[in-house]
Amino acid sequence: MSRGRQLLVVLTAVVVLSSVLNHAIIRWLDIRTDVIDRGKINPETAGPPILVTGSSLTFFGVSWRKISASLQRPIVTRSVGGASPCELEPLLREVPEAGRLMLGVSIFDLNENNLSDARAPLVPFAQTWNDLRATHTDWTASKRILWMYPLPWLQHVFPLAGRSSAVMVNAREKVRALRPRPPAAEPESRLAFKTDEDSGHPEKLSDWDCGRVARNVSQLAASAFAQGRFSGPKSQALARILARAPRTEPTLLLVLPVSPPYREAFAHPAAQAAFEQAIAEAQSSDPKLRVLRLDQHPALQSAEVFWDLVHLNDDGRRIATGLVMDHLSAPPAR
Amino acid sequence: MIFTSFEFVAFFGLVLLLRSGMKNFAAEKWLLLIASWLFYMSWNPPFVLLLIFTSGLDFFVGRWLEQSTVQRTRRLLLIASLVANLGILAFFKYTNFLLESWHGLLASVGITFHPVVLNILLPAGISFFTFQSMSYTIDVYRREIPACRNLRDFLLFVAFFPQLVAGPIVRAADFLPQLLQRRRADWRDFESGLALFALGAFKKLVISDQIAGHVDLVFSQPGHYDALSLLLGSLGFGLQIYCDFSGYSDMAIGCARMMGYEFCLNFRMPYSSVSITEFWRRWHISLSTWLRDYLYISLGGNRRGPTTTQINLLLTMLLGGLWHGASWNFVIWGGLHGLALIVHKAWRSLLGKRAAAVDNSRLARLAGWMLTMAVVLVGWIFFRAVGLDNATTMLARIFTWETGGVRLLSPQIFLALALVAGAHLCVSKNGDWIAWIVERPMAVRVAAYTALLMGILCLGARESAPFIYFQF
Numbered sequence: 001m002s003r004g005r006q007l008l009v010v011l012t013a014v015v016v017l018s019s020v021l022n023h024a025i026i027r028w029l030d031i032r033t034d035v036i037d038r039g040k041i042n043p044e045t046a047g048p049p050i051l052v053t054g055s056s057l058t059f060f061g062v063s064w065r066k067i068s069a070s071l072q073r074p075i076v077t078r079s080v081g082g083a084s085p086c087e088l089e090p091l092l093r094e095v096p097e098a099g100r101l102m103l104g105v106s107i108f109d110l111n112e113n114n115l116s117d118a119r120a121p122l123v124p125f126a127q128t129w130n131d132l133r134a135t136h137t138d139w140t141a142s143k144r145i146l147w148m149y150p151l152p153w154l155q156h157v158f159p160l161a162g163r164s165s166a167v168m169v170n171a172r173e174k175v176r177a178l179r180p181r182p183p184a185a186e187p188e189s190r191l192a193f194k195t196d197e198d199s200g201h202p203e204k205l206s207d208w209d210c211g212r213v214a215r216n217v218s219q220l221a222a223s224a225f226a227q228g229r230f231s232g233p234k235s236q237a238l239a240r241i242l243a244r245a246p247r248t249e250p251t252l253l254l255v256l257p258v259s260p261p262y263r264e265a266f267a268h269p270a271a272q273a274a275f276e277q278a279i280a281e282a283q284s285s286d287p288k289l290r291v292l293r294l295d296q297h298p299a300l301q302s303a304e305v306f307w308d309l310v311h312l313n314d315d316g317r318r319i320a321t322g323l324v325m326d327h328l329s330a331p332p333a334r
Numbered sequence: 335m336i337f338t339s340f341e342f343v344a345f346f347g348l349v350l351l352l353r354s355g356m357k358n359f360a361a362e363k364w365l366l367l368i369a370s371w372l373f374y375m376s377w378n379p380p381f382v383l384l385l386i387f388t389s390g391l392d393f394f395v396g397r398w399l400e401q402s403t404v405q406r407t408r409r410l411l412l413i414a415s416l417v418a419n420l421g422i423l424a425f426f427k428y429t430n431f432l433l434e435s436w437h438g439l440l441a442s443v444g445i446t447f448h449p450v451v452l453n454i455l456l457p458a459g460i461s462f463f464t465f466q467s468m469s470y471t472i473d474v475y476r477r478e479i480p481a482c483r484n485l486r487d488f489l490l491f492v493a494f495f496p497q498l499v500a501g502p503i504v505r506a507a508d509f510l511p512q513l514l515q516r517r518r519a520d521w522r523d524f525e526s527g528l529a530l531f532a533l534g535a536f537k538k539l540v541i542s543d544q545i546a547g548h549v550d551l552v553f554s555q556p557g558h559y560d561a562l563s564l565l566l567g568s569l570g571f572g573l574q575i576y577c578d579f580s581g582y583s584d585m586a587i588g589c590a591r592m593m594g595y596e597f598c599l600n601f602r603m604p605y606s607s608v609s610i611t612e613f614w615r616r617w618h619i620s621l622s623t624w625l626r627d628y629l630y631i632s633l634g635g636n637r638r639g640p641t642t643t644q645i646n647l648l649l650t651m652l653l654g655g656l657w658h659g660a661s662w663n664f665v666i667w668g669g670l671h672g673l674a675l676i677v678h679k680a681w682r683s684l685l686g687k688r689a690a691a692v693d694n695s696r697l698a699r700l701a702g703w704m705l706t707m708a709v710v711l712v713g714w715i716f717f718r719a720v721g722l723d724n725a726t727t728m729l730a731r732i733f734t735w736e737t738g739g740v741r742l743l744s745p746q747i748f749l750a751l752a753l754v755a756g757a758h759l760c761v762s763k764n765g766d767w768i769a770w771i772v773e774r775p776m777a778v779r780v781a782a783y784t785a786l787l788m789g790i791l792c793l794g795a796r797e798s799a800p801f802i803y804f805q806f
Contacts, residue, residue, distance in 0.1 A: 002521075003520065003521035003522050003525075004521040006521070006776060007521050007524065007525050009776060010525070010776055010779050010780055010783065011783075013776075013780045013784075014780055014783045014784050014787060017780065017784045018784050018787045018788055018791070021784070021788055022788075022791060025792070143341065144797075147339060147340045147341055150340045150344075151340075158791050160791040160792055161791055162796050163796075164791070164792060164793055164794055164795065164796060165796065167792045167793070168793070209740075209741070210558075210740040211563070211740045211741050211742040211743070214551050214558075214740060214742055215547070215548065215551070215742060215744060217551075218547035218548065218550060218551040219547050221547065221550070
């Protein structure tokens with residue numbers, strides 16, 4: 001066989017074999033490839049449903065079952081891990097019957113440098129391109145976003161591409177499961193959540209040793225979080241979501257807290273000011289918008305109420321849920 | 335545009351495709367030149383003019399040098415070229431360092447003022463292309479090579495995109511002849527280039543990028559961590575810089591080979607060296623040979639007695655350190671290696687005829703390896719630390735085995751250590767793994783390449799950081 005043909009055979013075999021192994025590993029490690037979590041809470045109750053959407057922070061932070069029960073209203077949920085308004089915007093069109101919108105945001109997921117893996121599969125390329133142009137996003141940041149688009153194509157053949165973190169976390173869990181003793185609670189392990197369930201996360205960030213906190217901060221720092229930017233495609237998408245939200249009842253913008261180590265590392269004064277500006281702009285775009293600043297509540301400022309750097313734990317959720325219920329039952333401020 | 339990005343893969347694929355359809359050799363070289371300039375412009379577009387200026391200048395100086403027979407004129411031409419090249423390098427790289435050092439010096443004698451800090455952007459790869467261009471002028475001056483007669487070829491020699499931003503520092507004598515006739519990689523070379531590129535990507539994405547976070551953390555605040563964490567951090571940096579830089583070199587050599595061009599080898603299992611002299615024969619070979627041929631030998635080399643040889647060695651390494659960056663840390667790093675080389679040379683001459691016997695002793699080789707690695711590791715601390723204070727804090731805490739402070743152990747460091755140690759132990763020190771693998775039966779090659787690809791997919795970093803040597 002000629003050398004050229006040999007290479008063709010070798011490369012074809014490598015691609016096929018790797019693809020098969022990729023699919024096998026992704027199944028064996030139980031790595032989620034569907035990015036959207038859709039749920040319904042109390043669908044049997046009367047009235048138009050409330051649409052709750054946000055990243056995992058929104059669903060770790062608030063018990064929407066309790067909110068639904070207290071309001072006696074059905075809740076429809078849409079979420080994507082690490083999502084921002086960009087990825088959530090297309091999902092809102094799936095629930096045209098919603099009577100009210102509750103949207104969770106935070107300084108973590110509104111940071112334009114924090115890119116969700118779901119952007120390319122969910123947001124059309126043209127939309128991203130137009131947003132980048134409209135917001136005059138610099139070329140380096142634009143390139144970083146635009147070059148996310150080939151990945152979903154590659155993932156058809158090699159589903160593990162771009163998912164090395166999930167591989168390592170899930171492999172560690174598999175190994176742990178093989179041990180005879182019960183696995184220790186590891187808050188940094190698999191970030192699993194269901195939007196229509198209250199899964200338990202009792203662990204506290206305050207119990208982490210300093211090394212572990214530092215390691216997690218460094219992992220985020222490596223993704224350019226340090227330079228917090230809050231003006232770009234995400235703020236554009238947020239404005240569009242608020243403009244298109246159901247008008248029958250006021251939209252609730254829930255600003256979720258992040259942990260003290262995260263604030264220390266990334267919410268430096270300039271970033272915080274830019275974030276406040278983004279929230280203020282959202283607020284001014286819709287006079288009826290109700291904003292609940294959970295991130296400013298004194299009870300949610302301690303590492304005791306966090307499960308990791310950005311997610312609230314069970315204690316935090318209890319407090320935050322109470323605050324949301326109080327807010328919803330209170331008459332709107334005049 | 336870094337080698338491990340989709341952007342580069344698309345760019346390189348397009349270049350290969352366009353080149354394969356070209357019938358005209360001159361047009362093919364224009365394509366490579368324009369592609370190289372576009373590649374460079376992806377970092378900072380205006381700096382391409384600087385690249386064209388320095389290479390254009392050296393092209394014309396080279397022509398003049400060849401034609402001139404008057405030694406004085408030739409010497410003046412060489413000096414003009416060196417002053418221009420080193421002047422540009424000094425302006426972009428060392429202005430603030432020199433201003434700060436001057437301020438520090440005056441402050442030490444009681445004269446204080448507000449130092450001027452200029453906001454100068456460092457052009458990517460300036461140290462590499464300046465050295466490459468300078469080596470050509472010196473070679474022509476020494477009449478070791480003829481001057482290049484084609485401006486396009488010379489511009490391409492300096493700007494050729496695989497080696498433009500971080501080397502290897504290619505010599506004109508090696509590369510310009512490759513531009514004289516049309517070159518196409520045969521399938522064997524193409525496979526070997528592709529495998530080398532994949533190996534480089536593995537080193538970068540799986541090892542270097544995965545341990546970068548841990549290393550950054552430890553070096554940012556060494557006073558916060560205990561001795562074990564600091565030791566692992568410095569060990570981690572040794573692994574990171576090796577995999578980052580040798581990974582880049584592998585990818586550069588691989589890209590060039592896929593197009594039919596050959597670059598010199600830049601790394602040969604440096605961490606298996608049993609002496610510091612051997613280390614420098616295996617680490618960043620294109621720079622160490624450059625320093626030897628154009629600096630050490632120009633200073634007189636070993637021709638003027640042992641004391642001058644030692645001074646030349648130290649001076650070469652100090653300047654080699656400074657080449658890496660404008661900081662006293664790099665000077666100390668170079669000085670440390672220079673001193674180690676002097677000590678090693680002295681030790682060898684002290685051994686005299688017993689040197690061969692010592693070389694064959696396993697115990698002596700082990701001791702030599704341990705000593706070499708200790709010097710290299712201490713050197714890396716100065717190389718990576720931000721400022722002298724951080725470096726001395728780190729060393730003090732390691733040497734006094736400070737147990738107070740945060741313990742930061744990262745599994746990635748251990749994985750990286752296992753992979754690099756495994757490779758150093760399993761592959762022969764002087765062997766060429768890629769050359770060996772492309773000659774194996776198809777089943778072995780499929781298994782090896784699949785393992786490489788699976789490693790990148792399962793363990794590779796999601797987003798690749800810029801290569802460390804881009805900052806030099």
